[in-house]
Amino acid sequence: AQKITQTQPGMFVQEKEAVTLDCTYDTSDPSYGLFWYKQPSSGEMIFLIYQGSYDQQNATEGRYSLNFQKARKSANLVISASQLGDSAMYFCAMREGGNQFYFGTGTSLTVIP
Amino acid sequence: EAQVTQNPRYLITVTGKKLTVTCSQNMNHEYMSWYRQDPGLGLRQIYYSMNVEVTDKGDVPEGYKVSRKEKRNFPLILESPSPNQTSLYFCASSFSWGSPYEQYFGPGTRLTVT
Numbered sequence: 227a228q229k230i231t232q233t234q235p236g237m238f239v240q241e242k243e244a245v246t247l248d249c250t251y252d253t254s255d256p257s258y259g260l261f262w263y264k265q266p267s268s269g270e271m272i273f274l275i276y277q278g279s280y281d282q283q284n285a286t287e288g289r290y291s292l293n294f295q296k297a298r299k300s301a302n303l304v305i306s307a308s309q310l311g312d313s314a315m316y317f318c319a320m321r322e323g324g325n326q327f328y329f330g331t332g333t334s335l336t337v338i339p
Numbered sequence: 340e341a342q343v344t345q346n347p348r349y350l351i352t353v354t355g356k357k358l359t360v361t362c363s364q365n366m367n368h369e370y371m372s373w374y375r376q377d378p379g380l381g382l383r384q385i386y387y388s389m390n391v392e393v394t395d396k397g398d399v400p401e402g403y404k405v406s407r408k409e410k411r412n413f414p415l416i417l418e419s420p421s422p423n424q425t426s427l428y429f430c431a432s433s434f435s436w437g438s439p440y441e442q443y444f445g446p447g448t449r450l451t452v453t
Contacts, residue, residue: 329381
């Protein structure tokens with residue numbers, strides 16, 4: 227079974243609108259961390275936001291928030307007020323038991339002016 | 340400046356010719372890792388290291404070797420490269436403990452094996 231599933235290969239959003247990128251995960255480990263990374267066309271990997279499995283509140287970092295639904299094993303990324311510079315590939319990832327990392331296949335986001 | 344460096348950034352080689360991709364970090368991170376990125380497959384972990392002299396296999400270790408003799412360095416060795424190892428490779432590092440221990444990534448190494 228896939229550890230991280232991102233079901234949206236591509237998404238479009240109008241500039242200044244909000245967008246949700248989906249991510250579901252699979253683990254039986256009670257201790258895990260969930261991450262979102264952005265990869266612009268230049269290729270570097272940029273850390274956006276983190277959610278720990280024991281965190282009670284949803285994580286927020288500026289325009290990024292993580293909608294963490296533990297029972298459903300989902301960790302969706304919400305980007306508010308989209309900007310042209312948000313056009314990129316977005317990866318959801320999980321660190322399981324502190325050791326091994328798993329990444330999803332990514333979602334390509336295009337922001338339309 | 341805190342960073343992860345990789346060398347070389349681009350490499351074209353032939354099947355069977357041993358190569359090493361170096362990775363170095365200056366953040367005193369315990370955890371280091373190698374990934375390969377292929378279209379449609381995302382990033383897949385090759386090997387990781389929790390600390391000096393401690394390495395473990397990730398999801399796709401076949402055909403690769405690593406060593407961790409010093410905390411700052413984590414080279415990736417392809418002893419007999421094959422065309423299916425043509426890929427974009429990333430090295431990453433993080434602290435092992437403490438939240439959120441996100442990984443810092445190097446700039447990537449694009450490898451072509453002919």
